[in-house]
Amino acid sequence: MEAESTQDIIIVGAGISGLATALGLHRLGIRSIVLESSEKLRATGFAISLYFNAWKAMEALGISQHVRSLGDRFQGWVVRPISSGDPPKEMVFQESEEYEVRCVQRKLLLEALAGELPEGTIRFSSKLVHIELSGHYKMVHLSDGIILKTKVLVGCDGVKSVVGKWLGFKNPAKSPRLEIRGLTHFPTGHGLGRRFFQFYGKGVRSGFISCDQNTVYWFLTHTSTDLDKKNHENIKQFVLAKIKDLPDNIKSIVETTDLDNLVMSPLKYRPPWELLWANIAKDNVCVAGDALHPMTPDIGQGGCSAMEDGVILARCLGEAMKAEYIKGEIEDKDENYKRIEDGLNKYARERRWRSIDLITTSYTIGFIQQSRGKWMALFRDKFLSSFLSWLLMKKSHFNCGKLSHE
Template sequence: MEAEESTQDIIIVGAGISGLATALGLHRLGIRSIVLESSENLRATGFAISLYFNAWKAMEALGISENVRSLGDRFQGWVVTPISSGNPPKEMFFPESEEYEVRCVQRKSLLEALAGELPDGTIRFSSKLVHIELFGHYKMVHLSDGTILKTKVLVGCDGVNSVVGKWLGFKNPVKSPRFAILGLTHFPTGHGLGRRFFQFFGNGIRYGFISCDKNTVYWFLTHTSTEIDKKNREKIKQFVVTKIKDLPDNIKSIAETADLDSLVMSRLKYRPPWELLWANIAKDNVCVAGDALHPMTPDIGQGGSSAMEDGVILARCLGEAMKAKNPKGETEDEEESYKRIEDGLKKYVRDRKWRSIDLIATSYTVGFIQQSGWKWLTLFRDKFLSSFLSWLLMKKSHFNCGSLSH
C-alpha cells in the first residue's frame, strides 16, 4: 500500500462534464482541486451533446464559451414530424438572440476544452475510487491501487452509478423501459442536411439527428424492444434501418451508412424526482453533481448543459466557503473551516434541488408523450402537442447559473 499523501482541499471524483466544470470553476477562483478519473484518458462515451442557453451561460462563467463555439455550427431551428400519421411537420425557427443559441459538439471535444484550461496534474487518470472512510472532519478516499487520499471536501461527479452517491445514501437509478441507440455518421463530401434538429416519432420509437459540422451527424433512436443483442452492432444497425424505412432516402442514409464501430445501445436510466425531496445531496463535506445527482432520460437534451450549471454553482458555493476571511483576523480553527464548507454545500443543495427535480420530471414526461403508443395520446400529440413540447424544451434551457463570484 502506498503511503498516505498530503491533505487535499478538494477531491472531485469523475472527469466528466460536471467534474471538469467544477474543477475549472474552482481554478478560476484560485482554488486547487484534484480530479480522480478511473479511465486511462478522457471518456468519449456519449458521442455528442447539444448545448443550450444555460450551457453557454455556464461556459461564459468558466471562460471557455468562445473556444467551444468554434467546435459546432449554430442551429437554425427544429423540425418535428410524426412518422406515419400523415400530419405535416412542425417547424420552429430560432431567433438570433442569445436565448436561442444551440450548437452540437462532440463530447470528447467539449471535455478537452474544459480539461485544457486546467493546470497540469489536476486530473489523475487510472484512479478508481473504491471506498470512503471518515477521519474526523476529513474524508479518507481509498483508490483501487491502494492509494489513500485525505480531503477537506469530496465531490462525486462519478455518473449514474456513483460511489459517492451510494455513500450519501442514494439508491441506484431506475431503469426506464426504453433503450437508446446512438451513433455518429461521417460524410466525407458533406451531408447537406442543414443546421436544424430533426426529430421523428411514432410507432413506439423516437428518431432524430443533429449536425455537429458539415461532415458529421449525430443521431439517436429510442425504443422499447428487449430482443436486440446490444453487443451485436450489425443487428442494432438493421433494427434502426427497419424502424425508419418509411422516411426519405437521405434521412435513412444516416443510419444506413453509419460506421458499426460508432453504434452503442444502452437502457435509459433516471432518478425518480421524488427521491431528491429527501435525499442527502450533500452531507458534511461531501456532495454530488451531474449524473450522480440528476440522471435523466435524454428527451429534453439537458444532461450535459445542466451538469455545467452544477459545476459553476458548486464552484461558487465552495469558493465563498473556502475563501471567506475571519472578520477578526484570527486564526481559524478546523471546526470553523468545516462549518463554512458544510454551509456552502447546503447553499449548493438549495440552488440545485428543485432545478434537478424539474428537469428530471420534465424529461421523463416529454419522452413518455413523444414515444407513447396509446392511440388517444398519439392523436392529441400529433395534432396539438408537438409545437408545445418543442417550446418546452427551449424554455427549460432559459436558466442562468450566474458568474463564479457574486
C-alpha cells in the first residue's frame, strides 16, 4: 500500500502532551495531525491538579482562562498522619500566581485543548504499529493498513510508547506501589471546602481534592498485591479499611463513590539515570509526556510537566520550520532536515534535566511519605511533612515561556 500524502508533523497520542504540542504548533501556524488509537478522547485518571507551571503553559497555549472556569482555586492544604492523634498541619496558599492550584477533571482539560484545534487534526481509531525509514522521512504504519509519511514524528503515546521503543527507551520500571483513584459527585454539594486533604503513613498515602462544589477527586497509594483490579467492591472496602481512622466527612467520600468511578493501576516510572544517555530525540523523531518521563504521582507533576513539554517542543519546532511557514521559502531538503534535527535536539536538552529532577523528587517523596519504618515515620511526622509540602510547590515554580521568542 502506498503512503498517503506527506504530513509535516505527526503526533502519536491525544493525551495532554500530544494535544498541547498540537495546539502550540497551531498557534504558530504550523500544521500537524494527532493519531489516537481510541475511538474518542481518553480521560483515565479522572482528574488532575494544575500548578503554577501548568498555568504558564496554558497561558502560552491560550486556554488558561477557560480552564480556570472548570475548577475552584485551592485555599491551601491539610496534611496529617493517617492514624495519629497529632494535630494536622495546614498550609494556606498566598494569593499570588505562584500558589494558584486547581483540580480539574481530566476529560474537561482534554476537551479544552482539543476544542481549540482545527477540525480533522485528531484522527481517532488510528493505532501506530510500526515505524519505517524513508530517506529523511518516516513511514508510519497503522493497524488498519494505512501508511503515513511525515517530516517529523512526535511520540506522546504514553508509558508503552511505540515511538519510545523505536528511540531505544526501555519499558518503565514498576514501583512497588499501586494507586486507587476515584471520583465522587455530590448533587447538593460536598462541603469539603477548597483545600487538599492529604494523609500518609502505615504504607499508604491518600488525598481528597475538591474539583468544584459538587465533585471530589480522591486517591490512595498502597503496596498490597492481592487485590483484583477488576473487583471494584473489594477495592472500595480495602480503601475504607485503610482510612477507618479518618474523619467521617472524608470516609463518606469513598463510601458514596460509584463502583464505576473506581480504578486501580500500578505506578510506573522511568529510572532517572536512563535519561542521562537516552535518545529523547533522534533524527526527526522525539518523545514527550509519559513516553518521556513517566513518574509516580507524589508531586502531581505528570500532567503539568506534559504541558511544559508541549509548549517547549512546539516552540523548538516552530523555530526550526519558520522559514517554510512564515517566509514561504522552500529550502533544500537536507537543510530543512538539519534544522528539524537541531530543533528537536534543543528540545531534548531543555527537557532532560527537568525530567530527571521531577522523577527523582516524586519517587523520593512517595517513599518517605509511605514508609513503615519507625524512625523514618517519627522524623517525617515531626519534621519533614511541612518541608515536603514546600518542596512540592517549589518544583512547580517553573516557567516554560511563551511559544515564540519574538
